[in-house]
Amino acid sequence: MQPIKPALVLLLTITLAACVSWSARTNQASELRLGQPHYGQLASGSRLYRLEIERPGTLTIEAITPTTRNLPGGYSARLLDDAGQLIVADEESGEGANFRIQQALTPGVYYLELRNDFKCSSGSCISDNMSFKLESRLRRD
Numbered sequence: 751m752q753p754i755k756p757a758l759v760l761l762l763t764i765t766l767a768a769c770v771s772w773s774a775r776t777n778q779a780s781e782l783r784l785g786q787p788h789y790g791q792l793a794s795g796s797r798l799y800r801l802e803i804e805r806p807g808t809l810t811i812e813a814i815t816p817t818t819r820n821l822p823g824g825y826s827a828r829l830l831d832d833a834g835q836l837i838v839a840d841e842e843s844g845e846g847a848n849f850r851i852q853q854a855l856t857p858g859v860y861y862l863e864l865r866n867d868f869k870c871s872s873g874s875c876i877s878d879n880m881s882f883k884l885e886s887r888l889r890r891d
Contacts, residue, residue, distance in 0.1 A: 772834040776800065779861060784809075788884040792825070792866045799862040803855050803888065811862060811886040812850040824848035825882055830861040848882075854891060 775798055782788055782799040790797070803809065813825040824847035828839040837853060837860070844850030851862075864884070 776861065782862060782884065782886060784886050784888050790882055790884075791880045792864060792882065793880045794866050796863050796865045799864065799884070801860045801862060801886070803857050803860060805888070805890065806856050807888040807890045808852060808854050809886065809888050810850070810852045811884065812844040813848040813864065814883045814885060815846050815848055816881060826865045826867065827851060828863045828865070829853060830863060832859045834861070
């Protein structure tokens with residue numbers, strides 16, 4: 751019997767850690783209901799949302815920020831399948847340099863990772879400037 755090579759052990763460890771990490775993140779995801787606006791704030795980093803698609807259709811989801819926002823850039827997002835695999839990502843196709851995703855989907859569970867790469871760690875960021883509204887809808891195909 752041959753000993754397991756260190757490179758294989760490392761690869762298996764990384765793979766298992768990624769699976770556990772994704773599972774932990776999905777357990778903490780907020781529910782996003784199609785057709786209902788969701789309001790929140792995100793100064794920096796990312797937040798995960800869970801969406802359940804019950805019928806085939808084209809999902810449109812976008813972030814809207816206050817018109818008074820004077821900070822550089824907007825929110826970006828990645829749409830992921832139930833296993834955490836990237837389906838589509840967008841940075842600024844929507845209004846105000848925010849994301850807008852439009853994607854045909856089949857029934858299932860999906861995740862939206864909302865991102866704000868702007869680092870806001872000082873008093874110069876007014877909380878209203880970091881607020882957002884997510885709008886989503888599913889059009890039957």
